[in-house]
Amino acid sequence: MTTVNKDGLNNKKKIPLFKRNMSINIGLLLVLIMLIPAIFPQFISTHSYTECSFENMLQPPSNKHLFGTDSYGRDIFSRVVWSTRIDLAIGVLATIVPFIVGSLLGLVAGYYGKWVDDILMRILDIFMALPFMVIVIAIVAILGPGVRNLYIAIWVVGWKYYARLVRSEVLLIKNSEFIQAAKVLGYSNSRILLRHILPNVLSSSIVFAASDVVMCMLTGASLSFLGLGVQPPIPEWGSIISDGRAFISSAWWITFFPGIALIILGTGFSLIGDGLSDILRTKGR
Amino acid sequence: MNKILEVENLETNFFGKNEVVEAVREVSFNIYEGETFGLIGESGCGKSVTCLSILRLIRYPGKISGGSIIYKGINLLELSGKEMIGYRGNEIGMIFQEPMTALNPVLTIREQIYEALRDKKLTKSDKEEKAIEFLKIVGIPSGKERLSEYPHQFSGGMRQRAMIAAVLVSKPKLLLADEPTTALDVTIQDQIIKLINRLKKEFSMSVLLVTHDLGVVAEMCDRVAVMYAGKIMETAGILALFGEPRHPYTVGLRNSIPYIGSQNEKLHPIEGSPPDLSNPPKGCPFEPRCIYKEKICEKILPELKEIKPGHFSRCHFIEKLENEKGIIKL
Amino acid sequence: MAIQNKEIILKVENLYKWFPLKRTILDAITKKPIRNVKAVDGVSMGIYTGENIGLVGESGCGKSTLAKTIIRLYEPTSGKINFKGGDFTLLKGKNLREKRTDIQMIFQDPYSSLNPKMSVKETLVEAIKYHKICETSEIGLKMNELLDMVNIPRYVADRFPREFSGGQRQRISIARALAVNPELILADEPVSSLDVSIQMQIINLLSDLKNKLNLTVLFISHNLRVVEYITDRVAVMYLGKIVEIGNSKKIFDFPAHPYTNILTKATPVLDPRKRSNKVVIEGEVPSPLNVPTGCRFHPRCPFADDICKKVEPEMRLISKDRYVSCHKPLLKELS
Numbered sequence: 043m044t045t046v047n048k049d050g051l052n053n054k055k056k057i058p059l060f061k062r063n064m065s066i067n068i069g070l071l072l073v074l075i076m077l078i079p080a081i082f083p084q085f086i087s088t089h090s091y092t093e094c095s096f097e098n099m100l101q102p103p104s105n106k107h108l109f110g111t112d113s114y115g116r117d118i119f120s121r122v123v124w125s126t127r128i129d130l131a132i133g134v135l136a137t138i139v140p141f142i143v144g145s146l147l148g149l150v151a152g153y154y155g156k157w158v159d160d161i162l163m164r165i166l167d168i169f170m171a172l173p174f175m176v177i178v179i180a181i182v183a184i185l186g187p188g189v190r191n192l193y194i195a196i197w198v199v200g201w202k203y204y205a206r207l208v209r210s211e212v213l214l215i216k217n218s219e220f221i222q223a224a225k226v227l228g229y230s231n232s233r234i235l236l237r238h239i240l241p242n243v244l245s246s247s248i249v250f251a252a253s254d255v256v257m258c259m260l261t262g263a264s265l266s267f268l269g270l271g272v273q274p275p276i277p278e279w280g281s282i283i284s285d286g287r288a289f290i291s292s293a294w295w296i297t298f299f300p301g302i303a304l305i306i307l308g309t310g311f312s313l314i315g316d317g318l319s320d321i322l323r324t325k326g327r
Numbered sequence: 328m329n330k331i332l333e334v335e336n337l338e339t340n341f342f343g344k345n346e347v348v349e350a351v352r353e354v355s356f357n358i359y360e361g362e363t364f365g366l367i368g369e370s371g372c373g374k375s376v377t378c379l380s381i382l383r384l385i386r387y388p389g390k391i392s393g394g395s396i397i398y399k400g401i402n403l404l405e406l407s408g409k410e411m412i413g414y415r416g417n418e419i420g421m422i423f424q425e426p427m428t429a430l431n432p433v434l435t436i437r438e439q440i441y442e443a444l445r446d447k448k449l450t451k452s453d454k455e456e457k458a459i460e461f462l463k464i465v466g467i468p469s470g471k472e473r474l475s476e477y478p479h480q481f482s483g484g485m486r487q488r489a490m491i492a493a494v495l496v497s498k499p500k501l502l503l504a505d506e507p508t509t510a511l512d513v514t515i516q517d518q519i520i521k522l523i524n525r526l527k528k529e530f531s532m533s534v535l536l537v538t539h540d541l542g543v544v545a546e547m548c549d550r551v552a553v554m555y556a557g558k559i560m561e562t563a564g565i566l567a568l569f570g571e572p573r574h575p576y577t578v579g580l581r582n583s584i585p586y587i588g589s590q591n592e593k594l595h596p597i598e599g600s601p602p603d604l605s606n607p608p609k610g611c612p613f614e615p616r617c618i619y620k621e622k623i624c625e626k627i628l629p630e631l632k633e634i635k636p637g638h639f640s641r642c643h644f645i646e647k648l649e650n651e652k653g654i655i656k657l
Numbered sequence: 658m659a660i661q662n663k664e665i666i667l668k669v670e671n672l673y674k675w676f677p678l679k680r681t682i683l684d685a686i687t688k689k690p691i692r693n694v695k696a697v698d699g700v701s702m703g704i705y706t707g708e709n710i711g712l713v714g715e716s717g718c719g720k721s722t723l724a725k726t727i728i729r730l731y732e733p734t735s736g737k738i739n740f741k742g743g744d745f746t747l748l749k750g751k752n753l754r755e756k757r758t759d760i761q762m763i764f765q766d767p768y769s770s771l772n773p774k775m776s777v778k779e780t781l782v783e784a785i786k787y788h789k790i791c792e793t794s795e796i797g798l799k800m801n802e803l804l805d806m807v808n809i810p811r812y813v814a815d816r817f818p819r820e821f822s823g824g825q826r827q828r829i830s831i832a833r834a835l836a837v838n839p840e841l842i843l844a845d846e847p848v849s850s851l852d853v854s855i856q857m858q859i860i861n862l863l864s865d866l867k868n869k870l871n872l873t874v875l876f877i878s879h880n881l882r883v884v885e886y887i888t889d890r891v892a893v894m895y896l897g898k899i900v901e902i903g904n905s906k907k908i909f910d911f912p913a914h915p916y917t918n919i920l921t922k923a924t925p926v927l928d929p930r931k932r933s934n935k936v937v938i939e940g941e942v943p944s945p946l947n948v949p950t951g952c953r954f955h956p957r958c959p960f961a962d963d964i965c966k967k968v969e970p971e972m973r974l975i976s977k978d979r980y981v982s983c984h985k986p987l988l989k990e991l992s
Contacts, residue, residue, distance in 0.1 A: 219770035228757035241774040369852040512715035517923040542925030583857040585886030596857030
């Protein structure tokens, strides 16, 4: 509710962040729920994630094995729980580096323009033409499978989106009057870039980053599914799903539960992104 | 003289998530045939929304919540959507402030004028002839070449003329003009003002002019209503409004204009700002800024009273204004 | 207000600002001449210390570009800018940034002239701190002083621009400009985006501040009434050049240049009894890409002669402190 006091100011009642938007609430809730197994897997899991037991192969979900067992007799529940931190880490870390690097490149290219911008744009054109998944797989194939190379592969291609997003936003505001005012006030270029331009150009990148986390997580899961990502014996949702491929009709629980976990975490971040998009959009003039 | 438009107790609201903004609050006025009626006020007073309401161009989250709009005896608010389309553009036309956004940037001028003629069962060559004729009427001579151009190839003044042409081809009887000259330079504004004045006579139209500029009002209007916070504060003939303003807001507006020749007088503007219409005040909306206010003004909304034939004012203390000078000396 | 000492605080000599049009590769190969938007096309003028001088003209005349070139937001294509006797044109880097505090600007659109992500406090304190206007311990005091000067209540300092109306935002912008203790203020259409009743509040504020702080103001506007009300002298611009400059009241009452005459006649008279059907002038201002030869106003001038078509008129003194650039001015010259 807005009332205007005698000075003519809007007395907008400050609505706390969590009341403003349902999407962001549900999203945060889902992510927070998944943080528990991510941070404290040792307290939640019922068994070791590597312990094999040939008597208990391919057991359906029961009181002893909440999500059932796989073809080596390993407890699916514990494996899914221990995977959470891997997948969460992949999602977040594979996003953060391109976010920072891409945004900075876009910032500099957009602001300084001319040949700096031209060079970046030509490089960007090349990278934009390369399909994401294909290049990631190619890089991992060259460097060899493993989590570290997975990160490198995603970092190499992931920055292009942020560079483009930030650059367009910079171009939009770099001739705004408040930027002109900053120049007239004699502020240095670095101050203008970091204090005046940067905070105003990050909103689309942040929203994109939220769904990028999902995308990176899925890329990691896909690569592990193909055997190129996380290597055994480290559990990862994608590789668990891959293990369960041969048993889809007979032991559906092997593919089902890691799939659900991916969906929950992915939906959580997606909803956060949606909610942020609404909030950042309406927080306008 | 006949009334061509009667607006009675019009109410238009905008429904937000937590609040309702009462943009137009029981507004009533009449427009007679052949006259130019001005609706003057500052931003947020509801004049543009009133204009859009007449053509029922209010969409969600806005809604016309009450009142009647009687055009040539028919209540437009009771018509079906389809029937209303018959009136829009044909009987009642509208021109807007920003010709760049009012004209479709991806269509040529020709396509836009043709679109206005689409119901009229004309052959293509008839339409072309009409388009060229109307461009000439609005002062764009080489019609044939210009018809193939796009709005961005026209200057601001020309776009405004093109928009007027597109509206006039249907020969409307009532023209709604929403700040048609605000975005224009003073010499172009002069051209457009005189164009509209001339076309009004040639086409026997009535004009509803919405503006915040008293100068434009002086050049164009026969009668004027002053709007503030969604309500009409004063309605008068043009000479009465300029010579004997009888509302504190009107007087305040007069004080806000430095007019050529007043260099040494320091003018005292109205202090403060307009109220928030999501929570409109119970009493007179101008009370917080009024220099004549008294206790009753905050509590009770004054009625619109006829103080002289044709001159209405909404104020508890009209008599206090008797010594206020007008902009002109009658 | 009489100007006590006729010292010149800012002098602009033969200032040009041209914007070249981008050419295609084909144009470059065929050596087509580069076309320029001649926004400022040879302006020379002086601003006296302590005066309020107006700059009027219609859109495209170059008044905004002139101000932005003076303040080095745009680099001049050629010409000189002299501020307080020192050359302002060629300053660079740190020197320029330090000198900038002496000339500040107020912009037209209050909705985009404040950083939306910075509170009022942060905006003002940044300016004060960056230029070390006062001791660290006195920053709060200085900020409050600024807010008081522009009639913004102190308790709103933590709020963000979106919580303020247009008029209030403009006041905050004025406070920001004043934070660095400037001597000259270029006000670029500071009230054009505001409601009529708010305009007068801001105009009076600027006037009061100018007197209190001994400022010099260049007031750019397309609204002749406002300019006549508030300024001592005025310069009229057309298509990149100044056509007339002198005392405001005298220029608007007795214009010497035909264009000034047109501008005053086109401004609506606030008397419904004095309506006219006759248009003051037909047509529109030509594009600054195609500036007419000779006197640039000649295609539209009712008095144009052969000489007007061929020879560009010089700026001449025709009466006390009144200069006009016209072969056939409407006022006779004083001998």
